[in-house]
Amino acid sequence: MNADPLVLAGDVAALLEEYGVVACGRKEDGQTRIDFWNHQGKGYRYPVTGEEETVSLLAICLQLAGIEAGSSSKPNPNWS
Secondary structure: OOOOHHHHHHHHHHHHHHOOOEEEEEEEOOEEEEEEEOOOOOEEEEEEOOOOOHHHHHHHHHHHHOOOOOOOOOOOOOOO
């Protein structure tokens, strides 16, 4: 079952923000993507079709941002 791509992108962006990454879901010219910036300010764009799983998209974005999602990595403690 396919998810709404913009809703999926927004959900993943919210999860990325728990890791201190600035992120948003965006739809432009019929294409949906996650825009995000790592802790050093480098920006990324990742396309979303709606066929992906939330956890898979999160893992890809964290890897691109250079953040490990393993057991030693914890979400930003300043966020509740």
